[in-house]
Amino acid sequence: MVCADESAKCMDEPPGLLRRGIEKIANFAPMKKSLPILLQIAVWVAIWSVFAFTGNTSEHLPGYYMVITVRVLVLALFYNLAYYLLLPLYFSDKKRLFYLLLPLFFVGYVGFSVGVDLTLAKPEKMFANAEKRGHSSKNRSWSWLLIPPVFFSTAIFGAAAGFRGVLEFENKKMAEEEANRRRLEAEIALLKSQINPHFLLNTLNNLYGIAVTEPDKAPEALLKLSDMVRYILYDCAQPVVPISQELDFIKNYISLQQLRLPPNVSLRVDIPERDPGGAIEPMILIPFVENAFKHGLTTRKPCEIVVVVGAENNRLNLRVENEVFAHQENRQGNESGIGLANVMQRLEHAYAGQYKLNIAETNGRHSVFLDLQLGAA
Numbered sequence: 001m002v003c004a005d006e007s008a009k010c011m012d013e014p015p016g017l018l019r020r021g022i023e024k025i026a027n028f029a030p031m032k033k034s035l036p037i038l039l040q041i042a043v044w045v046a047i048w049s050v051f052a053f054t055g056n057t058s059e060h061l062p063g064y065y066m067v068i069t070v071r072v073l074v075l076a077l078f079y080n081l082a083y084y085l086l087l088p089l090y091f092s093d094k095k096r097l098f099y100l101l102l103p104l105f106f107v108g109y110v111g112f113s114v115g116v117d118l119t120l121a122k123p124e125k126m127f128a129n130a131e132k133r134g135h136s137s138k139n140r141s142w143s144w145l146l147i148p149p150v151f152f153s154t155a156i157f158g159a160a161a162g163f164r165g166v167l168e169f170e171n172k173k174m175a176e177e178e179a180n181r182r183r184l185e186a187e188i189a190l191l192k193s194q195i196n197p198h199f200l201l202n203t204l205n206n207l208y209g210i211a212v213t214e215p216d217k218a219p220e221a222l223l224k225l226s227d228m229v230r231y232i233l234y235d236c237a238q239p240v241v242p243i244s245q246e247l248d249f250i251k252n253y254i255s256l257q258q259l260r261l262p263p264n265v266s267l268r269v270d271i272p273e274r275d276p277g278g279a280i281e282p283m284i285l286i287p288f289v290e291n292a293f294k295h296g297l298t299t300r301k302p303c304e305i306v307v308v309v310g311a312e313n314n315r316l317n318l319r320v321e322n323e324v325f326a327h328q329e330n331r332q333g334n335e336s337g338i339g340l341a342n343v344m345q346r347l348e349h350a351y352a353g354q355y356k357l358n359i360a361e362t363n364g365r366h367s368v369f370l371d372l373q374l375g376a377a
Contacts, residue, residue, distance in 0.1 A: 105153075109149060264302050
């Protein structure tokens with residue numbers, strides 16, 4: 001390894017490589033599956049070591065270590081039976097079977113432990129000075145034989161129940177989060193399916209008016225509409241689209257509306273020509289612009305519509321203003337009720353905590369200001 005003028009960098013490389021190597025090993029699928037097994041083996045080895053190397057080890061005969069090994073293996077066996085077979089019955093609504101097998105679990109462990117004590121775990125076979133200390137098989141009472149296994153079986157079951165309960169809680173939490181995510185996705189898909197036909201219906205009505213009153217403008221309007229339909233049918237099927245496509249859609253819509261505007265309407269549009277970068281939910285901006293043209297036009301006096309879009313630092317700002325006329329003061333959104341209510345639901349679903357929306361009426365003008373955090377393209 002050559003490190004002429006970059007000694008600091010070279011010294012930093014091994015820890016970085018080591019860290020990445022550890023992360024790769026930790027994320028390796030077989031390692032994830034085997035980690036609980038390795039951890040459990042380590043725990044049982046630690047328990048065996050506590051029993052095997054505490055006290056006066058010089059008195060321990062080979063039979064002592066054999067009995068300790070048998071006991072630890074049985075502890076591990078009954079723990080896994082409780083964790084993988086018995087407790088899942090309780091959490092899967094098979095409680096009757098669980099309560100039927102639970103006494104058998106305790107009786108089985110206690111019975112096995114007593115059997116080991118009466119056959120293998122005789123003091124004279126386990127300790128060199130058993131006779132001198134007064135420890136013998138004849139001196140052991142039934143309470144001495146029963147109390148330890150009852151305690152250990154309760155401890156085993158308690159540990160298994162605790163860990164299984166935590167696992168079931170986490171699984172239930174993850175299942176609820178997944179169900180909520182799928183429900184939100186279904187709601188957003190429904191909202192999109194509602195707004196697209198609604199928007200097309202309004203646009204076709206406008207196109208019909210252009211074809212009747214100014215047929216020479218109909219071909220240009222059809223081309224604009226073709227681009228818009230292509231966007232709705234293909235691009236809007238994605239969860240998010242590049243912001244540049246959404247802005248092009250708005251430009252086409254405004255161009256289509258300009259073909260039918262009367263002379264008394266002043267239209268001020270400021271939309272970036274260059275791609276600002278970032279992604280956005282499709283068709284989430286157009287209802288604000290559509291409402292301005294739908295409810296902010298009249299032929300009786302001068303009126304103005306303002307559409308300004310700004311994008312900077314991965315944030316988008318939309319400002320839409322239009323006149324409010326007496327016969328339209330109570331008509332916010334589209335007549336069908338889909339417009340603003342729809343887009344506000346979508347904003348809350350997809351951009352909760354990441355947007356600011358202000359809708360107000362001041363001095364006879366209706367204004368909308370939206371500040372939105374764009375996603376990654």
